Amino acid sequence: MQISTNIWQWISVICIFGMWSLPLYKDNPFYRVCQNVFVGSCAGHAIGIAIGNIVNYGFEPLFTQSKIDLLIPVILGLMLYTRFFPGVAWLSRWPVAFLVGVGVGQTIYASLRSQVINQSIAAMTKFPQPTVGATINGLVSLIGLLSILTYFLFTVPQSGVVRGMSELGRWMMMVTFGVGFGNVVSGRLSVLLGELLKIFGDWLGMI
């Protein structure tokens, strides 16, 4: 065992313990300090990056490469702040409308193309499959898919076949969620293991 003599190593381990003190002990001043340092530093870092973006992607090309079109986002950006002046507060809707437009435009076709159409194509299986097992798997997939889609039919009265299908759909979803949970467990444990390696390896020198 050889404890690290690097001051930064100590600081980083203190930070880890600070964050852990909430679950392992309870709400306490040490945790609160760490938590506020964390939120403050992340917010500060983000401000730095944002101002960097305004300068490097806005003012710099605007003034040195005279890309006049960049006046538009700069003005739109400044319009966000008109909300503080009641008379012209309505102007702050413009940049918001721009941002929403970008998001909506990005999604409207992409979700249809990559999620609806491509996934539908992937769902079209050839029956019968070469083996009995594969055929059964194919049937499970097809019926499962249709039943979950049926579950999400909001306006169709839930009776008869629809009811049966959507019940089945709920079951399929429960399996999916169970698999999701089981799978995430190993991922989360790995992160904790990584921290333990830091503590036992880099800091205490036991590994």
Added chain:
Amino acid sequence: MRKEVPLLITFVVALIVMLSQVTTGNIPGLGVAMPDLFERYISPWMTVVSAFSLCLASVNLIVVHSRNISRKQSEWIYSLILLGTLVIYGAWCTYIQINPDNTAAASNYSLIYNYILSPLMTGQWACLAFYVASASYRAFRARNLEATVLLASAILVMLGATPVGGVIWSKFPVIQRWLIDIPNMTGQRALLIGAAVGSFVACLRTMLGIERGHLGIGGS
């Protein structure tokens, strides 16, 4: 003007972005293609406007905490700590962004980033492992048949995912594979299709200005 312009902006921008994904070739009469329009204008504009909105949101953060401090509200000391670190990181990071040549400042900043901010982040992440454990214990109860199905598939996957499962029974990894490949893939696919349909309609309503509450314009 107050209502129409924002709705028009959303529509036009959304149309350009959408068409940039669908079309190729120049727009008749303009000599520029939709994808270029998006890459050269809309996308960099968005970066700049987003940066301004981050500053706006930060103003809110600073105001809320300054108020806590000036009114000496309970726990104002934590607000002071938050603002203090915000100023240090904010000023330092801004300096580096604007003066990329100063490598000394950058390497010092990476020290406080790598050894303070980063361990706080991963420390917090690691808490997820704790919470997974306590949620498993406290909440994953076989209250009804559906919950039992969820539990059973979770346990089977966990057993299959680690070597110890294979040691207990050699079929666990096979079952895990099957659960991931067949029912899980089916479920994911169905939820993906459903969500895409839902989000399509939401986008359409917003693009056409039927949904406008987020702009603070009442009534549809």
Added chain:
Amino acid sequence: MTIAPGNVFGFWMLIAISALVIYTIRASERGKFKVTIRPIAGLEAIEECVGRATEMGRPVHFSPGLGDIVTTSAPDTLAALQILSYVTDVAAKYDARFLVTIRMPNVYPLATETVRQGYIAANKADSYRDNMVRYVSSDQDAYAAGVIGLFHQEQVASSILAGLYMGEALLLAESAARLGIMQVAITASVMQVPFFVAACDYTVIGEELYAAGAYLTNDKGRLGGIAGQDYIKLIVIGIILIGTLMTSAGSNAIQSLLTM
């Protein structure tokens, strides 16, 4: 300008289903057909959430999720904002202490506007405070840390989480559960649902997120949109069934059509 190869079918399908949805919205608005949605238990619980907090004299927390409005998470966030609009109404009605936390800076102006308008509409403009909507941090981990801090500091009584969530979902939900906070989660993020199911009192899943706005407000136009959504799903089910039959018969015509 031409449609890029591989997008021909998609483009025309977009046009066709857009027309279909616009038609169902208009028809529903004019009362041509009546749309009823099956009950969604989790959404009914929102009022209980706010009521409980009011009784206890402690705040209600709302989060519109970790998603942005300039990326493909836009619809999730917009749907969450519709829910926010409803929660604001209820909070204003009950005079509850209200707290909205924001991760994405772009969402901040939208959320403040939604809440402010909500209070004005409820004739409670005086009760609106500018610290009701708080930006926390654009980093998802720091956001979670900040919100957990607020849970402790403000002694939050109930929490409504709507929109897109990532790994932090469990950090928020389990910390709240340990404090005995009543929670409703509404999300289409498949990976996070099991954790919400484990830690929250009510979970509304998948596409129900996008239907929530219509469900809560009973707005005829929105309900018409939901009906349109159902028709699209029926079309998709039809395409998959026909495609499967034709594939089994040895033809790839449907696949070729869809990837045209």
Added chain:
Amino acid sequence: MSLMERLQNVDSRIIYVLLLIALSLPLLRPIGIPLQTDPMVRAVYDIIEGLDPEKDRVLLSMDYSPGAGLDAEVSPVAVVEHLAERGIKWVAISFGTTDGPMMTNRIIADLEARGYEYGKDFANLGYMAGEENAVRLFALDCLSVPTDVRGNRTDQLPVMQGIKTIKDFAFVMQFSMGTPEMWIRQVVDPMGIKFATGTVTVSVPSIVPYFNSGQVKGVMGGVSSAAQYELLCNKPGRGAALMDAQSMGHLLIILFIVLGNIGYFMVKDKKDNLAAGQ
């Protein structure tokens, strides 16, 4: 309070401490539980075994950041170790995150310390901005990156000689924290290259459909894949020790679920009996 009620109400902190112990002990004293190899991991190994060290070169797309921790980092370390062992030359580039080049440098530092030569055995082309568009651009013209992270001209690097487009690489592997759609859309489908991916455990189920369809030839997901890979290479490293800890963690969590349920049913039965007796 009866034992059963107590079993239902164990303090979370006790659970956390038990979890810490269960994970720490195997780290300090590895048990050596035998591993089974996943066909998706084996596929990656087989591809690299099949490469010719004389002429084949490999491209690694390093798209993960330190935030993802160990789960993202172990797979590339195991694969690069295998490449180095077999003497296959590789080139790294990053599209997904600006942290990518730094993560590559960590791996390179270790190799250089053991006598491998930068520029001849491997190179780090740094970060290329533009996400999907950048991937497409690089695939069509690999020299569109003018210099590497050390300021060498890309076309002068010995390891880059004869490489013009992505098709000149015998094998491409992306290491990320998510799913490889970017590469599939822009390169794999249109240009038909041999492609595999390494990611974090959580993302594996979403990649399975692409493995089944053959678009992705092999998948590594997190610590467990890396441990299996090290075993295939006969070089048990960190991964194998971590897997023992993983196993213990999983068993403990399953135990918690079972205990919670036993307590729940016992108490419920008792209540049901009381209700029936009244």
